[in-house]
């Protein structure tokens with residue numbers, strides 16, 4: 001094969017792309033990873049904002065594929081900070097000698113399938129062209145920054161940043177008047193840290209959010225030893241779970257237990273902290289009355305923490321049930337609004353009209369600022385894929401195929417796009433789970449598929465339209481059984497990006513059920529895929 005001819009082009013060198021490259025070694029297929037950034041890490045390379053850390057615990061927000069790796073790596077905190085996860089991924093790249101097949105600073109702009117040769121042509125911003133039998137996207141679900149189109153941003157006299165594109169050498173906020181727009185998981189992490197650095201912080205909140213205390217702490221050697229001795233069981237529970245976490249959702253209904261007992265369970269979960277709060281009862285995501293008990297518990301906590309009653313009422317979420325948007329976890333988020341130097345502005349009541357040369361103007365007046373931080377999230381799930389001009393058979397674009405929202409078979413393939421695999425694509429559990437767990441399952445499945453094709457002498461694998469239709473119907477049906485589609489402003493639905501089709505994108509049937517469905521497809525000889 002020529003210089004830029006490979007078996008597989010992998011797009012992205014985060015958690016997914018690194019493991020994909022590792023698995024492709026030894027399959028007989030040559031592979032290259034094309035990565036826009038100048039280093040590995042994906043999400044953890046780009047999101048360097050103050051306070052950035054993981055909402056899953058370190059010991060399981062990690063790869064399970066190598067016993068040596070999980071035994072030798074030493075996590076220092078319950079929730080690892082961005083630098084620590086980046087260091088981990090850099091270690092993985094070195095330990096498994098991955099860098100020699102990664103091209104950094106190489107942004108993929110176009111990928112087109114050639115009907116004649118049956119190969120993909122992959123084009124980069126720098127003018128390179130690669131030819132491959134397979135393309136695997138490892139572009140992440142939350143990597144296309146959503147920067148709101150607010151009039152006047154170009155004329156702002158201060159500095160502005162999106163949290164997902166934070167400057168590598170940091171930003172000095174000392175003595176500055178800072179505005180943070182957005183109160184999702186990112187805003188809730190960044191706000192308490194910025195409040196400590198800035199002269200004054202103004203928080204522009206459009207939707208009040210539930211948040212559970214993270215209760216971060218250093219991990220001691222005893223805990224590390226216990227985890228390392230128990231990894232086999234921990235990983236087994238993750239794979240048998242709904243969300244890829246090493247704990248199962250309680251089988252008890254929130255409505256089955258007396259009120260004092262229910263309260264005690266919530267109190268204990270609040271004290272323990274973290275996303276596990278959501279697992280307190282079986283029906284929090286399927287029964288509105290059950291969910292109300294959790295939502296009301298958290299609202300009471302907010303009212304108890306925030307001293308000023310008017311501010312507390314603005315912070316209390318009333319427009320969506322708990323956990324129907326991705327629940328944040330925090331370190332002193334609500335407490336931050338008790339600080340003298342923090343102001344909360346409700347931009348649902350008084351919307352932002354304009355960014356002026358000196359600050360942000362809402363319908364209620366102007367806030368003078370030196371720095372604006374957009375913690376406004378991402379064009380989630382579809383954005384990273386549609387930012388690449390992907391063209392399948394007959395020159396049909398992915399953008400055309402997904403004009404009314406994403407359609408996939410198993411979140412792994414799209415009909416009309418042979419030999420293209422999408423790690424954690426729409427229609428797979430992805431963002432509803434602990435990402436490394438879902439990533440490993442997808443990478444393993446894709447590896448098995450391409451090895452099968454090679455062994456059987458098959459050139460081409462493509463989802464059939466019928467299998468795709470049936471999967472999309474199943475994804476919708478499963479989502480409709482939950483309360484998840486009820487959060488009108490959720491990025492799961494694409495509602496945060498103006499003009500984006502409103503479709504519930506991830507698969508809500510749970511990680512274990514999904515992985516079973518994928519395994520059955522393999523066992524049954526790949527029904528729903530055309531192999532030619």
Ligand code: N01
Nearest residue numbers: 053054055148182183184185186206207326375376377489
């Ligand atoms: O983004 P978001 P995020 N004017 O979309 C507001 C993962 N994550 O970066 O809700 C004013 O959740 C928007 O308001 P609304 C995690 O999966 C993980 O915080 O659309 N406000 C919302 O408040 C998470 O869910 C970790 O009404 C505007 C906020 O900006 C996902 O990433 C850490 C606006 C955006 O919240 C995304 O989180 C952080 C506008 N024009 C994130 N546009 C870890 O595990 C948007 N908003 C470490």
